[in-house]
Amino acid sequence: MQGLAWRKEDTVYHLKPGEAGSIIRIRDFSLWYGTAQALFNVNMDVEKGLVTALIGPSGCGKSTLLRCLNRMNDLIAGVRTAGEIFLDGQEIYGPGVDVIGLRKRMGMVFQKPNPFPMSIAENVLYPLKVDGIRDKALLQETLERSLRAAALWEEVKDRLKENALGLSGGQQQRLCIARAVAADPEVLLMDEPCSALDPVATGKIEELIDGLRGRYTIIIVTHNMQQAARVSDNTAFMYLGRLIEYGETARIFTNPKVQQTMDYVTGRFG
């Protein structure tokens, strides 16, 4: 094992910059929870319009990395960062960055469905409410577009005024995706979106991710390697806070260069 002997030069990249170019660039990014370091000099470019999967065993820092992208880690006391992350060339940890504006450009879907205790329509339109938009026509249009994008429209169109907590788990998660796309973000961050769902609901979400490909840049954290193989274009393998290997999904799963990646994707540890 590389363990403490790891240097950032050890990360193996298989990627050539895609045609659309990268939307997110992470440069030498490290993060500490108090005194415990959770991320070590991560360098990574995320390609625009593609689905990028972050995989790795529990506690490897993949969720932490994801939450750094929309600065959700700001909410946790004692978090300290070093290095830079750029969204479209703009440094997101720079001084005077509008965090709220940043979060509006990045929709986020969480591990457990977290609909708000309001009606289905109110849930989807929450990002617009927060922006103070009151234009009825725009709201109606956004509501339908978002629910259709999340493949939920047909199921809920007759009960938009009902409480969202009455939906099933899978429906709730798709509602959360509808909510995330309602603000028309550039990037969708998904933190293990299927871990609380049954296989049927998981299948639906995966279909949905496939459908959203190209419209949004999607970054998905997952524990499920089949899922990563099925939905993603690129895959990053992380271990103990380090980015170990990063490349096209097919390459990572069939022909990884690092022994640890090989062990993990073949299920020898994890």
Add this chain to the structure above:
Amino acid sequence: MNENLKTPRTSRRRKEGGDLGAKGEPFQWCLGGALAIGLAMIAGFLVLILWNGLGALYPKAIQLVALGDGTLLAGEIFRRESFRPEPHQLAEMDEAVREAIVRQGGVAERILLRTGNFDIYNEDFRWVLQAQIRQQTTPKELWFIERTEWGPFIGIIKSLRLDARQYKAEELTEAFIEAAHKEAQKRRKRIRELERGETSRINHSMEAERLALRKAVLRYGENGEDYLRAKRRHNWVMERLQAQYNELSLEIQKLREEDAKFQLVLSTVDEQDKTLRLSEIVRMFRPNAMGVAARLGVYFSRWWELLTSEPREANTEGGVMPAIFGTFVMTVIMSLAVAPLGVVAALFLREYARQGLLVSAVRVGVNNLAGVPSIVYGVFGLGFFAYLLGGRLDELFFPERLPSPTFGTGGLLWSSLTLALLTLPVVIVATEEAVAAVPGSMREGSLACGASRWQTIRYIVLPRAMPGILTGLILAMARGAGEVAPLMLVGVVKMAPELPVDSIFPYLHLERSFMHLAFHIYDLGFQSRNSEAAKPMVFVTTLLLVGLVGVMNLGAVSLRSRLRRKFLEAHF
């Protein structure tokens, strides 16, 4: 392995149950027992209050008692008890009575008669030895007459004088007396309206004029042209008001003279005469001649009087409407003050402040505030609110009224704020817990949608925490409505001449002192001329206070359950 488990030692321990706690049963009994004791105490309290409170106003039969020495007494039986007379008491008794007591082993039975007629007997109650009673009857012609002064009169009607005509007792029917009494009550109401309504309106106008002139003095000095103009105007208005007042006094005087021609001549059972103006009588009936329906009529009319009218007779008779009203208004204002303050403070502590030593210290401090004796809050309220704040307010806004204070003394506003301060810890702690119980995932979801912290609190956290916050408010209200000690310092009075809300601008008079049910209980029970006579009223007032708190809580609870249904519906 198996053999090891079956060693005799292990099996014996198992049989005896070794550790009692492991079985759970005894502990369960303890818990259930504790709960049962608590419930029994609460139930006992409620039954006591309900029994005494609900029964207090029901008209009792009047007993006519003839004693061995020839004394005649009439009254309601209030209580009976056994006691062991002292030797000197025995010595004072009749021979026959003493023998009877000695035969019973020195134990005597006595009853407490409410004889009324305080103006004649100089006492309302009389102890009578059971052994002394020669004869006890309930004659139908005995009247129980509630008066505006001197408490009830118990006796018989001798005659009735209406204007010039005199009716003998034999000529009178109950319906006739009732009709005359109704007329008399109308006259009393009219006089009262004139005294209270019109006269008080004129007095208020006069006071306003006096204050306006005083203001002019303060602004222009004693010699300025402006002052002299104001003075002339003042004199002109005052003359008119004085004329109105005189006219009114004359009218009242006339009405009184007219009223005095309607009189009822009564006599006690021991032949002492008493003449009453009919209008002095609040209610008259013959309990011994009445069935249950008629008695219930009196019962409900007494409740109605209690709920809607003002106290008489040093609060022991009449109604408690001002106290109910004062309690209600004060609790509402207190809630309006404490709810926003407590919620905002708790939100800052929980959502904004950096959790650290300082915040922990503040939290401990807040919790400890809940344990400070309430009288200390009263002292603080008097010193800070009334004297300091109120004093400044008076100097700034009401200098013409000085030296008599407006806000510079206890009043409705200061009482409400003092109690708000007292109940603040309850609201803060409850809100903090409710806010902390809102799942972090919801907060994150909202923030990830690009909501600011405040928007997250406003749209997600507060609605979700609202049931918990209301629980805190309910507790605060219950505590505040029952608090007396601090109020005695900052604005509650035994008898408030005016309600804090009336038809005179600005309608809500926050500076006025007011009456309060809890203080009323204390006043009735311990400060009145005759605490025995006030006892039923103590129970009735307690019942009302408990009822009022219950009703207000019920309102808040129903609001809370509505919110709960809305926000905590069906998790998948």
